[in-house]
Amino acid sequence: MASKSLRVRSLLTAALARPGFRGVMAYSVAEALWLVSCGIEDVLVAYPSVDRAALAELMASPQALTQITLTVDDPAHLDLLTAIRAQTIRAQTPAQDLPVRLSLDIDASLRFSLPALRGVPALPRAAVHLGVRRSPVHTADEASRFAARAAATPGVRLVGVMFYEAQVAGLPDTSPAVRLVKKLSVRDLRVRRREVVDAVQAHVGPLEIVNSGGTGSLETSAADPVVTEVAAGSGLLLPGLFDGYRTLDALPAAFFGLDVVRRPSPHHATAFGGGYIASGPTSASRQPRVVDPPGLHLLPNEGAGEVQTPLAARRRRGAASEPLPAIGDRVWLRHAKAGEQYERFDEVHLVRGDQLVETVATYRGEGKNFG
Numbered sequence: 001m002a003s004k005s006l007r008v009r010s011l012l013t014a015a016l017a018r019p020g021f022r023g024v025m026a027y028s029v030a031e032a033l034w035l036v037s038c039g040i041e042d043v044l045v046a047y048p049s050v051d052r053a054a055l056a057e058l059m060a061s062p063q064a065l066t067q068i069t070l071t072v073d074d075p076a077h078l079d080l081l082t083a084i085r086a087q088t089i090r091a092q093t094p095a096q097d098l099p100v101r102l103s104l105d106i107d108a109s110l111r112f113s114l115p116a117l118r119g120v121p122a123l124p125r126a127a128v129h130l131g132v133r134r135s136p137v138h139t140a141d142e143a144s145r146f147a148a149r150a151a152a153t154p155g156v157r158l159v160g161v162m163f164y165e166a167q168v169a170g171l172p173d174t175s176p177a178v179r180l181v182k183k184l185s186v187r188d189l190r191v192r193r194r195e196v197v198d199a200v201q202a203h204v205g206p207l208e209i210v211n212s213g214g215t216g217s218l219e220t221s222a223a224d225p226v227v228t229e230v231a232a233g234s235g236l237l238l239p240g241l242f243d244g245y246r247t248l249d250a251l252p253a254a255f256f257g258l259d260v261v262r263r264p265s266p267h268h269a270t271a272f273g274g275g276y277i278a279s280g281p282t283s284a285s286r287q288p289r290v291v292d293p294p295g296l297h298l299l300p301n302e303g304a305g306e307v308q309t310p311l312a313a314r315r316r317r318g319a320a321s322e323p324l325p326a327i328g329d330r331v332w333l334r335h336a337k338a339g340e341q342y343e344r345f346d347e348v349h350l351v352r353g354d355q356l357v358e359t360v361a362t363y364r365g366e367g368k369n370f371g
Contacts, residue, residue, distance in 0.1 A: 001015050001016060001021055001024050001025065001231075001232075002024075002025045002046075002214070002232055002233030002234070003024050003025065003031065003035070003233065003339075004025075004026075004233070004339045005215075005233030005234040005237070005337075005338040005339040006236070006342075007339040007343065007362055007364075008342060008360060008362050008363070009038065009360075009361070009366065010358075010361070011236075011348075012035075013040070015236060016040070022042060022229075023042035023044065024040055024044070025043075025046045025211075025231040025233075026043050026044065026045050026046065027047055027370065028049065028371055029051050029054035029058060029068075029070065030054040030370055031363075031368070031370040032045050033054060033057055033058060033064055034368060036063060036064055036068060041067050043069070044068075044069045044071070044160075044211065044231075045068065045069065045070050045071055046071050046162065046231070047071055048070075048074070048077050049070065050080060052080075055080075055084050056087065056088055058070075058100070059084060059085055059088045059100065062098060065099070065100065065101070066098065068101065069101040069102065070100060070101065070102055070103070071103050071105050072102050072103070072105070073104060073105040073134070073135035073137050074136060075149055078149060078150060081100055081153075081156055082153060082156075085155045099155055099156050099157040100157070101156075101157055101159050102150060102156050102157065102160075103158075103159065103161060103162050103209055104135075104143060104146055104147065104150070104161045105135040105137070105161075106135055106137055106138070106143060106161055106163050106193075106196055107131070107134055107135040107137060108134075108163040108164055108189060109129050109132065109134075109138070109165075109167060110129075110131060110181065110184055110188055111129055112127075112128050131165065131166050131185075132164075132166040132167075134164065134166075139196075140192070140195035140196050140198070140199040141199070143199050143200050144200065147199065147200040147203035147204055148203045151203045151204050157204075158200065158203075158207075159204075159207060160207050160208055160210065161196060161197060161200055161209070161210055161211070162209070162212065163189065163193060163210075163212045163213075164213070164214060165186075165189060165212070165213065165221070166214075167181055167182065167185050168182045168185050168213075168216065168220060186217075186220045189212075190224055193212070193226050193227070194226050197210055197226055207228075208228070209229065210228045211227075211228070211229050211230070211231060212224070212229075212231075214231060214234070215232040215233070215234040215242065215248070216242070216245055216248070218232055233338060233339070234337070234338040234339075235248065235250055236253065237252070237254040238250045238251060238253060238338075239254065239278075239334060239338045240285075240288070240289040240334050240336045240337075241278070241285060241337060252334055254334065254338065255333065256276070256288075256333055256341060256345070257331065257332050257333075258271035258272060258273055258331050258333065259272050259328065259329070259330055259331075260326065260327055261308070261327060262308075263324060263326075263327060266324075267312055268311065268312050268313070268324070269296070269311050269313075269325050270308050270309065270310045271308065271310075271311060271331050272308060273306075273307060274304045274305060274308070274309030274333070275303075275305045275306045275307075275309065276288060276340070276344055277303075278335065278340055279337065280337075284300070285336060286336050287303050287304050288304050288333040288334060288335055288336065289333060289336070290311065290331060290332075290333050291332045291334055292331070293322070293323070293325060293331065294322075295314045295322025296322070296324075296331065297312055298310075298311065299312055342362040342363065342364065343362075343369075344364075345362055345364065346362060346364055346365035347359050347360065347362065348360055348361075348362055
């Protein structure tokens with residue numbers, strides 16, 4: 001379970017109780033320590049950390065050292081862990097001298113080079129990078145060198161590798177070009193994942209973890225026999241960014257409501273709050289989507305605002321505009337991403353049909369803020 005896509009501990013534990021789910025992919029060492037203290041096991045922190053206090057706390061806890069795996073991708077990460085371990089040794093004996101479990105993040109982007117232009121021989125070959133900028137480790141040779149360094153570093157144990165193919169998992173199927181990129185990426189990773197795993201295992205022995213994928217690439221990632229686990233969370237809530245995926249057969253499950261406080265014109269209603277913009281490149285795709293009433297939409301020149309969100313009624317050719325909600329009515333929207341919206345709210349209401357089943361706290365509602 002990718003915790004960043006939920007950020008509600010009750011939802012995490014409910015999902016983990018169902019068949020097919022095991023372990024949590026966390027996004028912070030402090031978060032991982034808290035989850036383990038709450039009884040959650042097998043936590044992979046999917047992003048490198050330089051939180052010295054949290055890392056020192058990890059090294060002093062036998063329970064945390066057996067349940068938490070850290071992500072690394074740079075020798076500087078190993079140097080930092082070595083320094084913190086030395087400080088822990090001076091302050092107290094490390095927890096039973098257990099090693100820190102590590103997973104090497106591999107750049108899963110699709111890369112290729114363009115040929116030099118004819119008649120311009122001095123032009124260098126341009127490398128094309130399709131994907132996100134994560135790890136500097138891309139090839140099997142680079143992974144092998146890092147694994148050798150990790151194997152020679154006292155106090156750590158490299159137990160896994162992870163690949164996040166954002167250009168597959170994070171892109172909706174909007175065009176033939178996107179679908180081609182996805183197809184080529186899957187083909188590239190099917191070969192390169194095995195090469196990387198073999199290269200790393202030559203230095204550290206059999207790996208426990210080969211993690212891959214996200215909600216948008218579960219099918220292709222799970223089909224690779226070298227992969228031991230896939231990670232997802234957004235699919236449980238299906239936020240707006242996933243509307244364009246052809247392979248997802250799921251229904252949206254997360255909504256937030258805004259109350260209408262103004263009607264500045266016969267065609268506009270203004271709701272209080274609503275500026276819950278998703279991370280990523282600033283565009284309309286990162287804004288909330290109006291669900292109900294269905295005839296409303298955000299204004300392109302204002303969008304969702306910090307303290308107010310103007311909404312326009314859809315105008316129909318040759319007919320009156322869609323009816324506007326009255327002052328005091330509630331407008332329902334969906335966030336573009338899954339977990340980010342819960343940084344704005346203390347509680348989540350769990351609803352089945354028209355019945356309120358339970359009200360549970362978000363991370364924020366439990367007084368937790370992990371960045």
